[in-house]
Amino acid sequence: MDKKTICAAVMVALSLAMIPSQSATPVFAQSNGRTASEDVATGGPFFLSSRRMQRFASQFKVEHDDLNKPMTLVLHNGIGGRPGLNWVRVFIGPDLDLSRLKGAEEPSADLLFDESYLERHTVSIDLSDKVFEGTNTIILEGTGPKGGVISWVVEGPPTPALAPINPTSTQAGARLTLAGKGFSVDSGENKVTINGSNAEILSSTRNALTVKLPAHLGPGTVQIVVTTNNVKSAPYTISIVEAAP
DSSP states (O other), X not given: OOXXXXXXXXXXOSOXXXXXXXXXXXXXXXXXXXXXXXXXXXXXXXXXXXXXXXEEEEEEEEOGGGTTSOOEEEEEESOTTOOOOSEEEEEEESSXXXXXXXXXXXXXXXXXEXXXXXXXXXXXXXXXXXXXXXXXXXXXXXXXXXXXXXXEEEEOOOOOEEOOOSSSEEOTTOEEEEEEESOOXXXXXXXXXXXXXXXXXXXXXXXXXXXXXXXXXXXXXXXXXXXXXXXXXXXEEEEEOOOOO
C-alpha cells in the first residue's frame, strides 16, 4: 500500500516526551512511509515522570477509502529494558480538544482497552470499524513506575503478493492455484481478476488461492491481480493457450 492509503500525519511529533494529564494536547504521530504490511503510523515513546496517573495523546489520519480496511493498534509496553505501565486505558476519538479535561476526567471518546496489573509487553487491539474519517486521536492513560514507557503502532492490512506461478501457461476455464502471501482465509475478502474479469475462488488460505479461470479467455498473455480487503497486488503475467485437439 502506498502513501495514498491509510495515511498517517506527516508532521513529526512536537515532543516525544510525557504529556501531562493536565495538558494532554494531541501531537501528530509519525508516518514512516512503509508498506501496509508494516507500520503505518506510530506514537511515542511516552514516559512516566511519576507514579501518578498520566495521559498521553497522539493523532493520525485516515482517508475515506480506508475506513473499511482492517487496522490494528499495537501497544508496546516497556522498551529497551525500561519497565512498562502497570495499568493502561486506551481511547479513540476524532479530532479532540483535550486541553479542557481536568484531572482524571474521562475524555469523550470510545474506550478500546482497560487492564489493571498489565504484565504483557505487547497488546493488539482491533481498530476495524472504530476509526474515523480524517483525524483520529489515540489517548493513553496509565500508571506505573517512574520512567515507565509505552508506545503504539497502527498496522494496516498486508499487501497481497503473488509468488512465481508454475506452470506459466494454462487454459481458459482451468483450475489454477496461486501461491503467495497476504491473502484472507475468508474467500469473500479476496478477489482475483484475469485481465479485469473475475475468476471463481474455490478455496483460500493466507498463502494460497485456488481459482477457476474465466472460460471466455482467448489465447495470449493475461495479467492476474489479487485484491484482498481492498488492497491490490502487483499484476502477474501468465499465458493462456488453446486446448489440444
